[in-house]
Amino acid sequence: xxxxxxxxxxxxxxxxxxxxxxxxxxxxxxxxxxxxxxxxxxxxxxxxxxxxxxxxxxxxxxxxxxxxxxxxxxxxxxxxxxxxxxxxxxxxxxxxxxxxxxxxxxxxxxxxxxxxxxxxxxxxxxxxxxxxxxxxxxxxxxxxxxxxxxxxxxxxxxxxxxxxxxxxxxxxxxxxxxxxxxxxxxxxxxxxxxxxxxxxxxxxxxxxxxxxxxxxxxxxxxxxxxxxxxxxxxxxxxxxxxxxxxxxxxxxxxxxxxxxxxxxxxxxxxxxxxxxxxxxxxxxxxxxxxxxxxxxxxxxxxxxxxxxxxxxxxxxxxxxxxxxxxxxxxxxxxxxxxxxxxxxxxxxxxxxxxxxxxxxxxxxxxxxxxxxxxxxxxxxxxxxxxxxxxxxxxxxxxxxxxxxxxxxxxxxxxxxxxxxxxxxxxxxxxxxxxxxxxxxxxxxxxxxxxxxxxxxxxx
Amino acid sequence: xxxxxxxxxxxxxxxxxxxxxxxxxxxxxxxxxxxxxxxxxxxxxxxxxxxxxxxxxxxxxxxxxxxxxxxxxxxxxxxxxxxxxxxxxxxxxxxxxxxxxxxxxxxxxxxxxxxxxxxxxxxxxxxxxxxxxxxxxxxxxxxxxxxxxxxxxxxxxxxxxxxxxxxxxxxxxxxxxxxxxxx
Numbered sequence: 001x002x003x004x005x006x007x008x009x010x011x012x013x014x015x016x017x018x019x020x021x022x023x024x025x026x027x028x029x030x031x032x033x034x035x036x037x038x039x040x041x042x043x044x045x046x047x048x049x050x051x052x053x054x055x056x057x058x059x060x061x062x063x064x065x066x067x068x069x070x071x072x073x074x075x076x077x078x079x080x081x082x083x084x085x086x087x088x089x090x091x092x093x094x095x096x097x098x099x100x101x102x103x104x105x106x107x108x109x110x111x112x113x114x115x116x117x118x119x120x121x122x123x124x125x126x127x128x129x130x131x132x133x134x135x136x137x138x139x140x141x142x143x144x145x146x147x148x149x150x151x152x153x154x155x156x157x158x159x160x161x162x163x164x165x166x167x168x169x170x171x172x173x174x175x176x177x178x179x180x181x182x183x184x185x186x187x188x189x190x191x192x193x194x195x196x197x198x199x200x201x202x203x204x205x206x207x208x209x210x211x212x213x214x215x216x217x218x219x220x221x222x223x224x225x226x227x228x229x230x231x232x233x234x235x236x237x238x239x240x241x242x243x244x245x246x247x248x249x250x251x252x253x254x255x256x257x258x259x260x261x262x263x264x265x266x267x268x269x270x271x272x273x274x275x276x277x278x279x280x281x282x283x284x285x286x287x288x289x290x291x292x293x294x295x296x297x298x299x300x301x302x303x304x305x306x307x308x309x310x311x312x313x314x315x316x317x318x319x320x321x322x323x324x325x326x327x328x329x330x331x332x333x334x335x336x337x338x339x340x341x342x343x344x345x346x347x348x349x350x351x352x353x354x355x356x357x358x359x360x361x362x363x364x365x366x367x368x369x370x371x372x373x374x375x376x377x378x379x380x381x382x383x384x385x386x387x388x389x390x391x392x393x394x395x396x397x398x399x400x401x402x403x404x405x406x407x408x409x410x411x412x413x414x415x416x417x418x419x420x421x422x423x424x425x426x427x428x429x430x431x432x433x434x435x436x437x438x439x440x441x442x443x444x445x446x447x448x449x450x451x452x453x454x455x456x457x458x459x
Numbered sequence: 460x461x462x463x464x465x466x467x468x469x470x471x472x473x474x475x476x477x478x479x480x481x482x483x484x485x486x487x488x489x490x491x492x493x494x495x496x497x498x499x500x501x502x503x504x505x506x507x508x509x510x511x512x513x514x515x516x517x518x519x520x521x522x523x524x525x526x527x528x529x530x531x532x533x534x535x536x537x538x539x540x541x542x543x544x545x546x547x548x549x550x551x552x553x554x555x556x557x558x559x560x561x562x563x564x565x566x567x568x569x570x571x572x573x574x575x576x577x578x579x580x581x582x583x584x585x586x587x588x589x590x591x592x593x594x595x596x597x598x599x600x601x602x603x604x605x606x607x608x609x610x611x612x613x614x615x616x617x618x619x620x621x622x623x624x625x626x627x628x629x630x631x632x633x634x635x636x637x638x639x640x641x642x
Contacts, residue, residue, distance in 0.1 A: 023605065024494060024495075024604065024605035025604060025605040028494075028604045028605065150536075150540070156544070156545065157545060158540040158544060158545045160547070160549070161537045161540065161541060161559065161560055161563060162541075162549060162552070162556055162559040162560075164562075166563070167562040167563055167566075170562070170563045170566040170567065171562065171566050174566040174567070174569055174570040177570060177573070177574070178569060178570065178573045181573055181574065181577045182573075184577075185577055185580075189494075189495070189603065192603045193494070193603040193604060195603075196600040196601075196602075196603045196604065197600075197603075197604070208589075209587075209589075212581070212586045212587035212588065213586055213587055213588035213589055213590070213591055214586065214603075215492060215591060215593060215594070215599075215602055215603070216492045216493050216494055216495075216602045216603055217490050217491070217492055217584075218484065218490055218491040218492065218493065218497075218500045218501060218503075218504040218506070219490055219504065219506065219515075219584070220584045220586070221493065221496045221497075221500070221501070222501045222504075222506050222515065222516055223516050223518050223580045223583055223584055224496070224580060224584070225496050226516055226518045226519055226580075227518050227522075227576045227577060227579070227580035230518065230519065230522050230572070230573075230576045231573055231576055231577070234522075234526075234569050234572050234573050234576070235569075235573075237565075237569070238566075238569045241562070241565060241566065241569075245562055245566075248562070445494065445495045445496075446495070448494055448495040448605075449495045449496065452477055452495065452497070
C-alpha cells in the first residue's frame with residue numbers, strides 16, 4: 001500500500017464499516033437493547049402517534065372512496081390513471097433499493113451492506129404494502145379486485161395472460177412474497193437472540209415462536225447459508241424484472257410517450273435511485289435517534305450517495321434518450337408530446353423534475369456534500385420528490401395529450417387524491433416506527449460476522 | 460441403565476472463539492453451535508461443500524425442483540387457460556402466444572424456487588422445533604450471543620458419558636456439562 005493520503009486518519013475514518021472496539025457481546029447488546037430494554041421515548045411516541053393519525057386519514061379516504069366511487073378523485077376520461085398509478089409506481093420503485101442492498105450487494109460480497117440491509121428490507125416490504133393499496137382501490141369496483149388473480153370461477157373465465165396488467169399482478173405479488181421470505185430468513189437467528197435475551201414472558205414466547213427453535217447449530221447454518229445465497233440469487237433477477245414489468249404497463253401501450261423500448265432499464269434505474277434516497281431518508285434519523293453512528297457509518301452514507309449519483313446519471317440518460325428518440329423518430333405524435341413536456345400546461349412539473357432528479361444530484365460529485373449529513377438528508381427528500389414528479393409527468397402528460405385534440409383533457413388532483421397519497425406515507429412511517437421497536441433494525445448475526453472479520457484483519 | 464439413556468441427551472462444552480471452536484469440531488466431528496456462520500465450521504463438522512456434499516445439503520436441489528415446478532407449471536397453466544379452457548381471439552394473435560406468457564412464467568419460477576428454498580431449509584433443519592434439550596442448559600443461551608459450543612450426542616451405542624466429558628475437557632472445552640431432557 002502506498003503511504004500518504006491513502007492512509008491518512010481521515011480516509012480511514014471514512015472507510016470504516018464498523019467503528020473499532022466492538023465484540024460479539026457488545027454488538028448483540030447494543031442492537032437488541034433497542035428492542036428489549038430501551039424505554040419508550042417521547043420522540044417515538046410522538047412520531048408514532050402522528051403517523052398513526054395519518055393512517056386513519058388513509059382509512060377514512062378509502063372508506064369515502066368505497067362509498068362514493070372513484071369520482072371523488074380527479075380522474076376522468078381520458079385520464080383514467082391519476083394519482084393511484086403515480087403513487088403505485090413510486091412506492092414499488094422505492095422498494096427496489098432494499099432488495100438491491102440485501103441481494104445484489106450480498107452476491108457482490110459488499111461488506112458495507114451488513115448494517116443497512118435489515119431496515120432496507122423492511123422498507124421494501126412496507127413500500128410494497130403501500131403500493132399494493134392502489135391497484136386494489138383504483139379499480140372501479142374494489143370488492144371485485146380479486147378478479148385480477150386466476151382462480152377457478154364458476155363463470156369459467158380466466159384473466160387475460162397477454163396483458164401487462166396481469167403480468168404486473170404476478171410480478172408484484174411474487175416480489176412481495178419473496179421479499180418477505182428473504183427478510184424473515186435473515187431474521188431467524190436474531191429472533192433467537194431476542195428469545196434468549198428477553199426477560200419478560202410474553203416477549204420470550206413471541207420471539208420464541210418466531211425463532212422456531214433456532215440454536216445456531218452448524219448443520220442448520222450449513223443449509224441456512226445456502227438457502228440465503230439462493231434467495232439472493234433469485235431475488236436479483238426478480239427485482240430487475242419487477243420494475244421492468246411495471247414499465248410494460250406503459251411501454252406495451254401505444255400512447256405517445258409510453259411506447260418506448262428505453263422504459264424497462266430506465267424504470268429500474270429510477271427505482272433504485274428513489275429507493276436509495278428513501279434508505280437515506282430513513283437511515284439518517286434512525287442512526288441519530290438510536291445512537292447507531294458506529295454501525296451505520298459515514299462510509300455507508302457516502303456509498304449510498306454514490307449509488308444515487310450513478311443511478312441518477314442513468315435516469316438522466318433515460319430522459320435524454322426519451323427526448324432525443326421522440327425527435328429523431330419523426331413520429332409527429334411523439335414529437336408533439338416531447339414538445340408538450342417542455343411547453344404544455346404541465347411543463348412546470350417537467351422542469352421541477354429536471355431540477356430535482358438531474359441538476360441537484362450533481363452536487364454529489366463533491367465529497368464534502370456526500371459526507372455532509374444534513375445535505376444528504378435534504379438531497380434524499382429532493383430526489384424522492386423528483387421521482388414522484390417523474391411518474392406524474394409520464395402518466396398525466398401522455399394521457400392528456402394523445403392522438404386527436406378532441407380526446408385531450410386536463411387533470412387536477414382533488415383533496416381525496418392527496419389525502420390517500422399522504423395516508424400511505426403515514427402507513428409507511430408508522431410501520432417503520434413499529435418495526436424499529438419490535439425487531440432488530442440491524443442484523444445482529446451479520447454484525448457478529450463483521451466483528452469476527454475485522455478482528456481477523458487486525459491480527 | 461435404559462432409564463438414563465432416555466433422559467441423557469449428550470455432553471456440551473463451551474469454547475470462546477471461532478478458532479478454538481473449529482479446532483474442537485475438527486476433533487469431535489459432531490454438531491457445533493455458533494452465534495453466526497463461522498467460515499470453515501461446516502467442513503470441521505464433517506459436512507462437505509459443493510457437489511460432493513449434496514447429501515448433506517438438499518436445499519439447492521430442492522430449490523432447482525421448485526423453480527422447475529413453478530416455471531413449467533406456470534407456463535402450461537397459461538397454455539391450458541388460453542388454448543383449452545378459455546380461448547379468446549385477441550387481435551388475431553395465436554391462442555398459444557407464448558412470448559406473452561414469459562413474464563408470468565418467470566415470476567412463478569422465482570416464486571416456486573424461493574418458497575421451496577425457505578420451506579425446504581426449515582424442513583431439513585427440522586424447524587420449527589419448539590423444544591430442544593439443549594435449551595435446558597442455562598449457559599446455552601449465549602449460543603445466540605457470544606459463545607461457541609460443541610455437543611457430543613448420546614444417541615450412539617458406544618457413547619460413554621465419562622469418556623466424552625473428559626475428551627471435551629481435554630480439547631479445551633469449558634463448563635462441560637451433561638445435557639438431560641426434562642420429561
